[in-house]
Amino acid sequence: MTGGKDTAHGTATETAGRPGWARELLEHLRPAGRDVRRVVDWLAGAVDAEAALRDGAGDLLAGAPLPLDEALAADVASGRIASAAWDGDGRHLRLVRIGHPTGACVLAVSRRTPFDRHASDVVTHTAQVIELLLTAHETEAAGIRLRRATADLRLAILQLLMVEDTVSARRVAAGLWPGLLDAETACVYVLESDPSVRDRLAAECIERTQEEALVVRCPAVDGHVIVLSPREATAADLRSLVGRHPDTFVGGSVWQSLARTATAYGQAVSALAVARFRPDKTAVYAERTHPERLMDPAALRNWAARVLRPLDALPHHTRAELLATTRLGLEFTAVATAKILGVSRNTVRARMDRAESMLGVDFDDVTVRAVVHLALHTQINLLDGQGPADSAASARRLTELLSAPAVSSWARQLLGRLDPDPRNVRRTLRTWIAEGANAERAAQALGMHAQTVREHVRSAEPVLERQLLAAGTDLYEVALAHLAVGDLEQPLFAGE
Numbered sequence: 328m329t330g331g332k333d334t335a336h337g338t339a340t341e342t343a344g345r346p347g348w349a350r351e352l353l354e355h356l357r358p359a360g361r362d363v364r365r366v367v368d369w370l371a372g373a374v375d376a377e378a379a380l381r382d383g384a385g386d387l388l389a390g391a392p393l394p395l396d397e398a399l400a401a402d403v404a405s406g407r408i409a410s411a412a413w414d415g416d417g418r419h420l421r422l423v424r425i426g427h428p429t430g431a432c433v434l435a436v437s438r439r440t441p442f443d444r445h446a447s448d449v450v451t452h453t454a455q456v457i458e459l460l461l462t463a464h465e466t467e468a469a470g471i472r473l474r475r476a477t478a479d480l481r482l483a484i485l486q487l488l489m490v491e492d493t494v495s496a497r498r499v500a501a502g503l504w505p506g507l508l509d510a511e512t513a514c515v516y517v518l519e520s521d522p523s524v525r526d527r528l529a530a531e532c533i534e535r536t537q538e539e540a541l542v543v544r545c546p547a548v549d550g551h552v553i554v555l556s557p558r559e560a561t562a563a564d565l566r567s568l569v570g571r572h573p574d575t576f577v578g579g580s581v582w583q584s585l586a587r588t589a590t591a592y593g594q595a596v597s598a599l600a601v602a603r604f605r606p607d608k609t610a611v612y613a614e615r616t617h618p619e620r621l622m623d624p625a626a627l628r629n630w631a632a633r634v635l636r637p638l639d640a641l642p643h644h645t646r647a648e649l650l651a652t653t654r655l656g657l658e659f660t661a662v663a664t665a666k667i668l669g670v671s672r673n674t675v676r677a678r679m680d681r682a683e684s685m686l687g688v689d690f691d692d693v694t695v696r697a698v699v700h701l702a703l704h705t706q707i708n709l710l711d712g713q714g715p716a717d718s719a720a721s722a723r724r725l726t727e728l729l730s731a732p733a734v735s736s737w738a739r740q741l742l743g744r745l746d747p748d749p750r751n752v753r754r755t756l757r758t759w760i761a762e763g764a765n766a767e768r769a770a771q772a773l774g775m776h777a778q779t780v781r782e783h784v785r786s787a788e789p790v791l792e793r794q795l796l797a798a799g800t801d802l803y804e805v806a807l808a809h810l811a812v813g814d815l816e817q818p819l820f821a822g823e
Contacts (some may be wrong), residue, residue, distance in 0.1 A: 346411040348373050348449055352456055364389040365432075370453045374446040376438040380457065383430050393435050403802040404433050407764050412442070421447075423454045427461040477503070481543045484508075485553065486669045488588035489705070490651040496585070510557030512582045515591035516565055516662050517599050520575040528572065533565045547663035553595075555588065569608050576602040579611045589651075590704070592657050593800050600794040613792070617706060618807050625721045629706035634698070634820050637685045652678040654703045657696050658799045664735060668707075688820065693760045694810060695818045697803035698725060702755070725820075729811040738811035755783035756795075757814050758808050764798065 344637040351369065363380065367389040371378040379390035383404045385397065402408050403422045420440050434454050438446065444463040480503065489497035497508045520528050524782040525544060529552045532542045535553070540561050545551035554565065562579060571576050578599030581590035594612035602610035619627060638646050655664045656679045679690065688695045744820070745753040755773060759780055762768040766784075770777040784795050791799035809815040 328594055333478075350584065352449075352452060361460055361463065363457055363464075366457055366460065370436065370449065373453075374436065374438065374449050375440075376436050376446075377662070378437075380425075381433050381435065383432065387665045388432065391436050393420075395435055400433050400435070401556040404431050406431065414441075420451055423450060425454050425458045426459065427458060428465050431477075432457070432461065434551050442588075478494055478544060482546060483669070484541060485543045485588070486667065488585055489592070489655065489667055490648075491586045491589075493585045500541070503609065505543075507539065507541060508557075508585060512584055513555050513557040513588075513591070513594045514561065514582055515580045515588065516554040516556070516561070516577055517545070517579075517592070518554065518565065518569070518575060518577045519548075519599055519603075520550050520552070521570060524572070525550055525552060528552055528568070528575065531568055532565065535568060536561055546666035548670075553592065555591075566607070568607050576608045578602045578609075581612055587707070589655060589658070590707075590763060593627070596797075597794055597799070600788070600797075601792070604789065618729075618734055618737060618804060619701060621737055622728045622731060623723070626768040627705055627728060630723060630725060630728060631702040634686070635706060637687070638682070647702070649678050649682055650703060650706075653682045653699070654707070657700045657803075658692075660799055663721070686820065688818065691816060693764050693798075693802065694806050694815055696758040696798070696819055697806035697810075698820070700803045701807065725810075726780075726817060729807065729817075734811050738808035741791060741805070741808050742812060742814075748786070748790075750783060750786075752783045752787050752790075754779055756787050756805070757809055759784055760802075760809060761815055764802070 343782055344726075351373070352366075367378050367380050371390065376392055377391050379393045381400070381404075382388055385400065385404075398411065399411055399413070400422060403411055403424045406424060409424050413420040413422075415544050417439060419438045421436045423434045423436075425434055427757060434450070434457065436450050438588070442450070458556045478512065484496050484500050487493075487499065493508070500508050517530070518528060524590055529544050532540070532552055532554055536542065536556060536558070538553050539558055540556035543553045543555075545553050548608060554561065565579075567576050569577050574758075576599060578595045578597065578601065580594035583594075584590040598610040598612040602608055635650075638649060641649065652664065652668065655667060657676075658664075658676055659667065661672045661675045661679070665675045669674070682699075686699065688699065690696055690699075729738075745756065755769070755775075758772050759766065759769040762772060766777040766780040769780045773780065782797070788795050791801075791805060793805055795802050795805060806815070810817050
């Protein structure tokens with residue numbers, strides 16, 4: 328390439344006062360073309376040269392490696408000089424410093440012919456474009472890191488609330504969201520969508536609630552967004568979101584204290600199962616009659632204390648950690664519990680195994696899980712703060728608690744809803760629970776196909792208004808109902 332040819336190129340391609348090479352360079356600023364490596368390659372072709380972009384340490388970022396005077400390149404990178412030119416060995420070299428938010432780069436261009444005005448202009452403007460692209464990339468990367476850090480912080484707050492550490496949760500939240508957790512009570516909502524749109528849905532939840540709610544991408548279920556809010560207006564905000572997004576559902580809890588966030592979360596998940604069948608795709612957990620509310624409060628507290636007494640020998644922190652993990656582990660799978668708590672699933676399993684061993688029970692038995700679940704929730708809730716277990720209360724066994732007239736009546740009415748079904752769904756459900764909620768074993772015991780067992784259990788869910796196929800409070804209440812009417816054998820506990 329000669330100087331005359333360069334001049335002719337600039338004249339021939341000039342249109343509307345802007346050279347053709349400038350228009351080509353500007354194309355690299357379009358969203359679809361923002362790639363520094365492509366810009367460096369374009370530069371090499373535009374000025375018939377070799378080009379390289381190196382970072383401050385001398386590592387190649389784009390282009391082809393070039394032999395450089397490292398001391399000179401270091402001076403340019405450090406800012407001691409803004410640019411440099413060098414001729415020798417049949418090469419003509421230009422070095423240009425490119426600053427960006429986190430450092431500086433050096434653009435090196437080597438030609439066999441001298442740099443004329445055209446080539447110099449192309450190099451200068453290309454350096455400016457590269458600086459813009461690097462700055463934009465780092466700004467975007469910083470924004471992504473900030474969003475990830477904020478999301479991790481939101482999750483950490485939720486995990487603290489899940490294990491009832493409200494003091495630490497408030498302390499963590501105070502820095503970024505002052506006043507968010509000042510309220511004593513809150514509602515938990517769970518939104519369900521296709522996992523591919525969850526990030527967008529979470530962002531809209533944050534925008535819609537105006538940072539006055541804790542919005543967390545569920546660590547356990549890919550398509551779920553968890554929202555904890557002390558504001559009554561949040562329910563309407565989320566309903567409006569569901570109305571705009573097809574195949575999106577929301578379930579909400581009743582108002583709970585922050586210490587009972589795990590309970591509220593379970594209620595929201597239960598309501599979500601109902602929302603899938605609602606025309607408006609929303610549902611709030613119905614405060615129905617729970618069996619523990621039909622039992623003698625003092626006797627129930629005494630019974631729960633006896634069942635869990637083997638754990639009292641543990642140090643306070645260890646005991647609290649074990650109880651919190653077991654309570655969540657009875658509601659969710661080990662993998663989901665681990666994600667919610669931010670620990671490994673092996674840690675969850677180890678804690679659950681330890682609780683099993685100390686209580687002398689087998690968590691593969693659904694009725695055992697239901698009874699331990701009842702004891703744990705009795706202890707944490709203390710029946711709405713009525714105080715510790717009463718040593719003067721009669722030491723009743725679970726059999727006596729479940730045989731109380733109110734409990735027996737509740738159980739008969741609940742399970743009686745299944746009697747009209749000619750398929751004998753009630754028998755299938757009873758056998759399925761007795762076999763550890765395992766469809767294959769239940770099918771073998773009943774002489775039917777496993778899929779038929781699952782269909783029977785699934786058909787019982789809307790009748791009983793409880794989610795059964797996913798272990799949790801709903802399933803355990805149905806198991807307690809079977810125990811109350813004598814359809815299942817009551818498990819034995821050392822504490823009793």
